[in-house]
Amino acid sequence: MSVKFAAVKGMNDLLPPQIETWQFLEHTARQLFGVWGYSEVRTPIVEDTALFVRSVGEVTDIVSKEMYTFDDKAGRSLSLRPENTAPAVRALIEHGLAQQPLTRWFYLGPMFRYERMKTGRYRQFYQLGAEAYGAADAAQDVELIALAHSFLAAVGVKQVTLHLNSLGDPADRPRYLEALTAHFAPHVGAFSDAARDTFERNVMRLLDTKEEALRPLVESAPRLGDFLSDAARAHFGEVQALLGALKIPFVLDPTLVRGLDYYTRTTFEFVYQPVEGEGALGTAGTVCGGGRYDVLVHQLGGPEKPAIGFAMGLDRLVLLLDDLGKRPAERRPLLFLATMDGALKSQAVTLITALRQQGHQVDFDPRGGKIKRQIERAAAVKARFFAVYGEAEHQRGSLTVKNLDLPDGAPDKEVTVPLDALSQWLVNVAASLAVRPSP
Ligand code: AMP
Secondary structure (H helix, E strand, O other): OOOOOOOOOOOOOOOOOOHHHHHHHHHHHHHHHHHOOOEEOOOOOEEEHHHHHHHOOOOOHHHHHOOOEEEOOOOOEEEEOOOOHHHHHHHHHHOOHHHOOOEEEEEEEEEEOOOOOEOOEOOEEEEEEEEEEOOOOHHHHHHHHHHHHHHHHHOOOOOEEEEEEEOOOHHHHHHHHHHHHHHHHHHHHHOOHHHHHHHHHOHHHHHHOOOHHHHHHHHOOOOHHHHOOHHHHHHHHHHHHHHHHOOOOOEEOOOOOOOOOOOEEEEEEEEEOOOOOOOOOOOOOEEEEEEEOOOHHHHOOOOOOOEEEEEEEHHHHHHHHHHOOOOOOOOOOOEEEEEOOOHHHHHHHHHHHHHHHOOOOEEOOOOOOOHHHHHHHHHHOOOOEEEEEOHHHHHHOEEEEEEOOOOOOOOOOEEEEEHHHHHHHHHHHHHHHOOOOOO
16 A cells, blocks of 8 residues: 655755755855855754753753754754754864864754744754854954845845844843843733743843734833943944944844844844835744854853854745745756667767766657657757757768747758767857856
């Protein structure tokens, strides 16, 4: 008996033709991040659960509700990575690289969170992220923000707003939390269960609550900006001045606390702002989030080492590019060669294989059969040119190549190309069409 399966809910198959948009984003990322001096790292998808508990924080939503955690056969508690900053820091320390004065990394890969699903929110999703270790200076914050900004511009996403905040230094936090607790405490009786829980577990997270009823209270809450140390305030001022010098616009957003415990000083997000209405992402409009985490490297057993990073949601960028009608040019075979059954088929397959090995996009139907069906196949794969490799062509040593993009009767509809000139002819045609080189 055959059994049908479906992909696990919230985990998507990425298929053609949309995969081309993914490849475009990944290709652009590798190019651009390389230019900016960032090297790729790939860490395992599974880590010790304790790594995330210790870094992301025990009372965050990610760790308390959203991790895919399991015991392996040796009884160790492991988790599918919900984010990649902690694994990257773990790798930096484990390989003795935290001793380097400056390290700049990027990564690209799947993350896993057991989230409530909606548009742009999945349980397996892909992040492109960058991390810079070793510089506490505002120039580092701004370099990283400018990198994210440039990448978004390079892939054609311009309708984004940069939100900026400073969470100050760890030493600034207790006084602020006290003030925040005092602000919300008199109203807790009227809170929803979820809000009361957040109040008790992590009061700062109330600032990015989605509950409308809490809005007025959040608006009037004390601002972390008023509790910053002089050093943190000066740093934040420098970040803003440098962004101004680079002409990167931003809005100050005092409620931007981000969902992870390890952030210090600068935090930022790029939020998609469609011209009209909500756009493809609905409420999941944040395409990139990041911030400074100056204590995490030390907290995970490394030296004191300032650091800053961001992560971008690739799934959301793909949705956005689709919505903006920005699909990469379709990949089309340049030539479709119809084959004859029998002895000539091996001649044709040899020719096709040689052309492919030279880098030409040549297609054929391995099933052979009626020429009429092979023409239909050529049309289905949107081949630009079509030719038959038959007895007459073989004897003559040339092909009659038809341009499928031209209407019947057009003057250049058919050309004769000698077999020994075919490769050069394909090079010329590809150049004239500006066909994309293979990645
Ligand atoms: P975070 O560190 O949680 O702010 O995540 C950084 C970015 O990853 C977000 O701005 C989103 O673009 C993306 N992201 C986070 N969670 C998901 C998810 N469940 N599904 C799709 N994208 C996500």
